[in-house]
Amino acid sequence: MAEDGTWPTIQRHGLLSTAALLDLFEADAPTRATVLDQVRRSTITLEHPEHGSAVVRDQRPLKFLDRCLTPRTTPQQFLDALNGRVFFWLTYERLQRLLNASLYRKHPQTVLHIDTASLLAEHRDEVQLAPYNTGSMHVPTAPPRGADVFVDLLDYPYDRWERTRGRNADAVVELTVPHSVPRITDHTVRVERWHLGEPREVLYSR
Numbered sequence: 001m002a003e004d005g006t007w008p009t010i011q012r013h014g015l016l017s018t019a020a021l022l023d024l025f026e027a028d029a030p031t032r033a034t035v036l037d038q039v040r041r042s043t044i045t046l047e048h049p050e051h052g053s054a055v056v057r058d059q060r061p062l063k064f065l066d067r068c069l070t071p072r073t074t075p076q077q078f079l080d081a082l083n084g085r086v087f088f089w090l091t092y093e094r095l096q097r098l099l100n101a102s103l104y105r106k107h108p109q110t111v112l113h114i115d116t117a118s119l120l121a122e123h124r125d126e127v128q129l130a131p132y133n134t135g136s137m138h139v140p141t142a143p144p145r146g147a148d149v150f151v152d153l154l155d156y157p158y159d160r161w162e163r164t165r166g167r168n169a170d171a172v173v174e175l176t177v178p179h180s181v182p183r184i185t186d187h188t189v190r191v192e193r194w195h196l197g198e199p200r201e202v203l204y205s206r
Contacts, residue, residue: 017083022046025047036079043055063139080147108193119177120153130151158171191204191205
């Protein structure tokens, strides 16, 4: 799920992590500090003479970051882990849940449908998985996690999480790729514009 209107930029530059986006936009040191060194309480718009504008989403679901980290993880380490990767939902249900959340439902969103096998064929050695919505700590009782919550694909303890949660729950929640997916269009099968919880327009179809 991406910001509305970003599909042309994604086609040109790929899917970028927040840190990679700041590099592309040649952000100065104060801007980088504002975006990367604290929990973003509001969206931030970047401007560049060549690339135009880009919106960095807020991190309001990290409300209780300080209380939900494992003992050996600092807030900055966890923020670096979040800001340094691209995230994908693995189930349509979780995508719909986010699109219907109060923060997003009333605002159009761009949704990319990805061929997972194609993505893995190119990024297999980079992909890391997580058992949580890692950017959500909106309650103080959220499961503790550290920067090591992201686990390499082949090392991910899928069976353990399946036993813990049961076969009808998600043993893995997020698929992530560090830094960026430059050729995301090679793996994209459909792009839609969603509004009010429903797809309203097809922007691209393979």
